[in-house]
Amino acid sequence: MTQSRPFVAAGAAPIVLPPPRTPSPREAPTLNWGVVAPGSIATQFVEALQKYTAQKVVAVGSRDPERARAFADRFTIPTAYGSYTELVQDGRVDIVYIASPHSGHFEQALQAIEAGRHVLVEKAFTRNAREAEQLIEAARKRGVFLMEAMWTRFLPHIDVVRQVLDRGLLGEVHTVMADHGQAMEPDAAHRLFAPELAGGALLDLGVYPVSFASMVLGPFASVTAVGTKAFTGVDGQASIVVTAESGAHGVLNTTLFARTPTTASISGTRGRLEIEGSFYGPAWVRLIGRDNQPIDRFVPLQRDGGLCYQAAEAARCISAGRLESDLMPLAETLRIMHVLDTVRRDLGVAFPGE
Structure with a gap:
């Protein structure tokens, strides 16, 4: 929504802010998501997906089986795994969302890529540029979508x-x-x-x-x-x-x-x-x-649920056969x-x- 207070110079057209061109997240093609590390940011992510999109979260993985089960019960997610390996090997999962601390991003994203899953990795992408280079190379070699979850870019x-x-x-x-x-x-x-x-x-x-x-x-x-x-x-x-x-x-x-x-x-x-x-x-x-x-x-x-926009962008790119996003x-x-x-x-x- 734009509320205008247009400035008009003599003989000139008003200068106004353009409206956003951002597609509705609810209209993005539906993917099956797996969530790695059910902490606070994963909670916000799943809440946003369930409220504002047609995306489906079908599995959650944690090193703590009880934590995974509690998260799955809270959000009515069908499957809870007590390891990340089990989650990325689940053939129902189209894309894995990595929501762990930065120290875990590289290993967990690489595991998902090698299993043939598309991956959305929380920011910051990795601990350092060396790890980022390796993830990007692995994703391109495997032919899967990879994106940093810098949600700001998609708002x-x-x-x-x-x-x-x-x-x-x-x-x-x-x-x-x-x-x-x-x-x-x-x-x-x-x-x-x-x-x-x-x-x-x-x-x-x-x-x-x-x-x-x-x-x-x-x-x-x-x-x-x-x-x-x-x-x-x-x-x-x-x-x-x-x-x-x-x-x-x-x-x-x-x-x-x-x-x-x-x-x-x-x-x-x-x-x-x-x-x-x-x-x-x-x-x-x-x-x-x-x-x-x-x-x-x-x-x-919309002032809440902003994490839904990055998920919708990933879904659009993957459905179109693209391996990365022009926005990030x-x-x-x-x-x-x-x-x-x-x-x-x-x-x-x-x-x-x-």
């Missing part, structure tokens, strides 16, 4: 942003700003503070601003970061400056130490876009003119993983076993 308000950029409504873009910080209580047992689970702010929270800047600016020409480690040695906060080949800058921040505005903006020679609230979820978009006056705004009709290409996922590697090197953070 309606982001399609509005893409159209604004494509139409040049902001003029020449010079600055992108985005942040994602959450105030986490120090707890060595929590996955975000656990080095062995590839914890830290960057892979869980910071990937959102980095991915957003990559979408807007394209490949980065340079990446510079400073940061602070948490008490367990993972990255607790990072401030990142990137430059684009055009000379534009991205100023990005992530932290586990404080709740930040979680907003984003794109500023150009003709105006700017402001994404209000949690920019990475269904959000408002405002178009601001050079005179700093509001021109138009986009307000999403594997080459870009790999570039982003290289950026995250660079930031961690700057911060002096490495995970066990790397």
